[in-house]
Amino acid sequence: MDLLLQIEDIIENNGSDFELSKLFKQYIKEYKESLPELFKENQGKDFLVKHTKQLDSIITLMYKTVLRRLFGNFLPMRSQIPIAIIALGSYGREQLCVHSDIDLLIVYEKVEGYNSELIIEKLFYLALDAGMKLGHRVHEVRDLFKAANEDITIRTSLMEARLITGSPFIWHATQRELNRVRTYKQKEFILEKIEEAQIRRKKYPISMQPNIKEGVGGLRDAQLIFWVAKTIYNVNSSKDLSGKVFTEEEYREFRVALELLYRVRSALHLITGKQEDKLLLEHIPQVSKMLGFKNQMKFASKVLQAGWRINNFTQIFVKKMVRPFIVEQSYITKFRHNRIQKGIYLLDDRVFASYNLKPLPITELLEILIKLPDRDYRFDAGFLNQFTY
Template sequence: MEDLKIKVEDLLHQNKSDFEVSKLLKKEIKTYFGTLEESFRENNGKNFLVKHTKKIDTILQMSYRVAMRAMFGTYMPMKSTLPITLVALGSYGREQLCVYSDIDLMIVYKEVPGYNTQEMIEKILYILWDAGLKLGHRVHEVDELFEVSKTDITIKTSFIESRFIEGSKQLWNQTQNELHRIRKDNQETFIAAKIEEMKTLHEKYPMTMEPNLKEGVGGFRNANLVYWIGNILYNANSIADLEGNIISKNEYEEFREALYFLFKVRSALHLATGKKEDKLRLELIPEVAKYLGYDDKKKHMKFSRKVISHLKTIKLYSTIWVNALSSYGTTEVMLQPQETNTYHGLLKQLSCAKPENFPVHPTFLKALTCCYREDEVEKNIYGTIYKIFEQPQSHLVLNTLIDARLLGYTIPYMKKAINLPQFDGYHQYAVGIHTVKCIEALENIKDDLIRKLYDNLSLEEQVFLKTVVLIHDAGKGRRKDHHEVGTVLFKGFSEKLGYNHEFVQVGKNLILYHTLMSITAQREDLHSEQVILKFSSHFPTQKELNLIYILTYADMNGVGKDIYNNFSASLIYELYTQSSLAIKNVSLLKETAKRIKKEKQLQRSISFNLLPRSLQKKTLSINSDMFFIKNTPQEIINIVKIAQTLKEHYYSIKNEKFLTLEIYRKDNLDLSFLLQKLSHLNIVHMDIHKLFSNIKYFRIDFAETIEEGDYIQLNELMIEALTEIHKLKIAKPKILAKDILINCEHSQEHSLLKINCLNQKGLLSYIINLFDSLGVDISSAKIHTKQNRINDLFLIEKNGNFCNNTHLIIKELTENE
C-alpha cells in the first residue's frame, strides 16, 4: 500500500493528468482483486473483511488526495477547512465489506461561498469511476441529512452505519450531530419497522439446506438488527459495545465466533462464484468448503453442519438481545419462565403450555440456555417428554428446543443427527428442522382421509406415531444404513418411554421401511401385483398400513414445499387402497414375505453385487415367488447369468444320484413331447419359471438315473424338443373332478390350477399338450410326486385362454371319469 502512495505522489509531482492517475489506481485495483483468493487461502479468511475494507479506504483516500491536487495544485487547503467528507455506509460502514459487496459511499458537503464543492465532488467521483471502482454513492449537504433520513427507512438505516473515511473532520463532527438527531428521531417506529422487516425476510428465506447468509434466518440481518437497535438507543458503534448489561461475555464470545465463521463463508462464496452471492447453494458447497480447508466429502458434511449450527446461534442470541433492547413484538400471552432454575422444571412448563403461548418469550429462551443442566439429561425427564407428545401441537415445544439448541440434549437419541445436512437433492432442511416439520405436518393434516385415520387412533397411538416420526431420520450420519440404525435408536427411546413389546416391534418396522411407500408409489408400476404384494408384505395388518400411510404423509410434507402434491398424493392413495385389498390374501402375503427375505440374502451377496446393475434389476423383477423361495442365492445367480447370455436355448444334464434336466429357452420348447419320450422315467419334481426377456427356465428331477449309453439319445431328444413342434397322440389320464381345483381369482395377474391325483405315465405330457393347444401360458409351475401321488400347482397368466376355457379343460382332463 505504501508503494501505491509513492507512485501516486510521483505522478502528481510530474503533474500527470487525472486520467493517468486513475489508470494507475485501476491497475492497482485489478491486481488487488486478482490476489484476493490467494490472500484468503493463506490466512484461512482471518480478518479478511477488515483488511479488504481498509484497502478500499486507502483507494478512496488516494482518490480524494488526487482530486485535491487537481483542483488546487500547490495551493491545497487543509482537509478540515474544505467542507467535503467521504463517509462509508452499509456493510462498508460496519467494516464488514465482502469481496463483491456494494461499496456504499456518501459524500457529505457544506455549501460555502468560495469553494467549488460541486466541482470537487464530481472530480472525486470521476477519478473513482475511471479507476474502475464500482460504487453505490449518494451526495448530501449536511443540513439535509435529517430530512432525507425520514423519507425511507433503508436510508435511515444506512445513515446510522456511517463511518468516516476521509475529508473534513470539522464537517464530520457536524455530520455526527445530524446522525445523533437521526438516531433519536422516532426510535420506536424505526425499531418496529426493522423487526417486521426481518420477520418478512425470514418467511421468504427460512433456514434450509441452501441458506441465505445475508437475509435468511440466523443470517447477517439478525446480527445487524441488534447493532441497529443498540446504535440508536445506546449509540453503540458495534455489538461488542453492548457487552455488560445487555450481553454477557460468554454469550458474545460464542456469537462472535459464529458470526466471524459465517463472514468467512460469505467471502468464500463470493470468491467461488466470482460475484455477489448470498445463497449457499448445494452445488457450491464443495468449492466454498475447500476455501476454508474442508476438502473432502466427509468434511463437506461437517462444514454444512457447522453453517447450520452457527446460523442457529446467531438466531438465538439476536432474538434474546433484541428483546433485551426493545420489547416490541412480545406479548403477555407468550410463555415466560416461572421461578425455577432447573432445566426439567422449564421443560415441565413447556409440556403444559397452550398453543397460543408460542412462540415462547425470548426470556424463556434465555432461561433455557442459562439454567443449570447436568452433562446428561435426567432419567426421569422421559415422563415429561411423553407428556409433551400428548399435546395436540407438540411441534411448538420441539421448535422451541431447536431454537434453544437443546433438542439433541433433551432427546439424546437425536443428538448425532441434529443439523446434519442431507445432500440428496430431495430434502430441503437439515435433520432436526426436517424432523419437527414432519411432526407439525402430522399434527395439522390437511388430507381428509389421512386426517380421519389419524383421528381414529387412540391418544397412546398418536403419541407412539409422533415418536416414530421423531426418530425416523435419527440414524443418519453413521456408516450403516440410517433405516437400520434408526430401529436401534427407536428401541432404546421407546423403552425409556415405557412402550410395550408390540409398539416397539411395529415402530421399528415403520422406521426400517419409512421411505418404502413414497418410493414404491412414485417409482414402481402400481398395476403390478408383485409390486403391491412386496410392499404389503411389510405391513401385513390394516393398522400397520394405516400407520405407514400417515407417516409417509408427514415425512413428505416435512421435506419441503410441494413435495406432497395432488399427483404424489394420488399415487400414494392408490398404493394404499390396493395394499388394503392385498393384505386380505394372507397366503400370498406369506409367500411374498419369504421371497423378500431371500431377496435380502441375495442383495447381501458379494457375487450378486458383482453382477451388472441391469442384471441385478432384471433378477429382482422376476415375478415368480417360488423361483426365489426354492433356490439358494448362488443358484439364482448362476441361473440369471446363463439367462443373460442366452441366444436361443441352453440345457444341461446332470446324472449323479438322479437325473436332472435344466433348460433355458427364448422361443420353443415342446415340453409335452419331451415328457412323453421320457415317460418311462418317474418325475418327482418339476419347476417352470418365467425369468426375463421372454426366457423360461425349466428344471425336471427324475427318481432315477440313466445309463451312460443313453446320453447321446437324450441329447438328440433335447435338441429335437427345443427346435421342433410335434403332433402327439397321448393317452388320456384318469383324473377325477374332485382332484382338480381351479381359482381364476387367485391374484390380479394369475389364475391357479391344482391337481392332486394318482401318478400316471404321460400325465404331465398330456396336461402340457392340452395347455399348448389352448394357448395357455404357464408363468410358474411346481410339480411334486410322493407315494404314488402327484401334487401339481400351476400359476397361469391371465390372458383369457385359461379362465375362458375352464369347462373344456375340466372335460378334457376328466372325460374318462
C-alpha cells in the same frame, strides 16, 4: 514506479483524467488479483478489515488526487475543505466482502471559495472510471435528518457511518445529526426493522443451501442485533452489551458462528468472482477445501449449526432489548391469569418464559411441554432462551 510518483507525474505534465483513472484501474485490478493470497493468510473478520482498510487508502488517495488536480500547489489543509467522505453499511462496519458494493456518503457544506460540488463530482467520476462499484449519496449536513427519516434504508445505513477522510469539522457536525436521527421515533424504527426482518426470513427460509447474507441465521440477522442495540443503547458494537443484555459466553458462541459465516461468504465471492451469497451444493467442495476442512459433510454441518446459533441469538436478545417498546399493560394481567408455573406462561397457544427466570433443567422444560394439551404451539424468545442457554 510507485503509484504516488506516477500520479504526480501525470499531474505535473497536465495529463488527462483518463490517464489518472486508467492508473487507478490497473492498481485496483492488481490488488484484487492478490486477494486469494491475502485470504490464505487472514480469514474471517481479519480479512474483511484488511480489505476495508485497503479500499480506505485507495479512496483517500483518489480524494487527494482530485484536490491536487484542482488546487495545484496551493492545496488547502484537509480541515479547511468542507467535505467529509464517509463509509456506510458493510463498508462502514469494516465487513465489506470482495464483490459487494462500496457504499459512500459525501457530506458537505457550501462555503465561499470552495467549489464542493465540483470536487465531489470529480471524485465520483475518477472512482467510477477506475472500475469501483459505488453506491453513493451526497447531502449537505442540514439535509441528513430529513433524508434519514424519509427512507428506512438510508436511516439504517447511517447507523454504521465511519469517517474515511475529509474535514473533521464536517464529520463532527454529521455525528450530531446522526445522533438526532438515532433518538427520533425509536419505537417506530425498531418495529419496522423487525417487520422487515420477518419478511426477509420468510423469503429466505432455513435451507440446506443457505443464503449466508439474507437467510435465517445469516449476516442480516446478526446486523439486526446491532441496529436495535445502537438505537436503544448507542453502542458502537454488539460486544458492548456483553454482561448487560447477554453473557460473555453467549456472545462468544455467537461471535464464533459469525466468524465462520464471514469466512464462507468471502470464499464464495473469491471462488465465483462475483457477489454470490448462496452456499450451493456445487460450491461446497471448493469452499470447504479453501477453509481447511477435510470433510465436506462436517463443513456443511458446521455452517448449518452456525446459522442455528445466530438465529437463536438474534431472536432471543432482540426480543429482550425491545420488550419495553412492545409490552402492553393489558398483557400483564393476561399473563398472571395464564401462568403454568413461576415464570412460565401459556397465552394464545404461545409458550412464554420470563427472561428473569433462572435456567431450568431440560427435563423440567420437557415435562412442562408434555403436560400441555395436544395441539400446535409457538414458542416465545424467552422460552427459546431456556432451551438454548
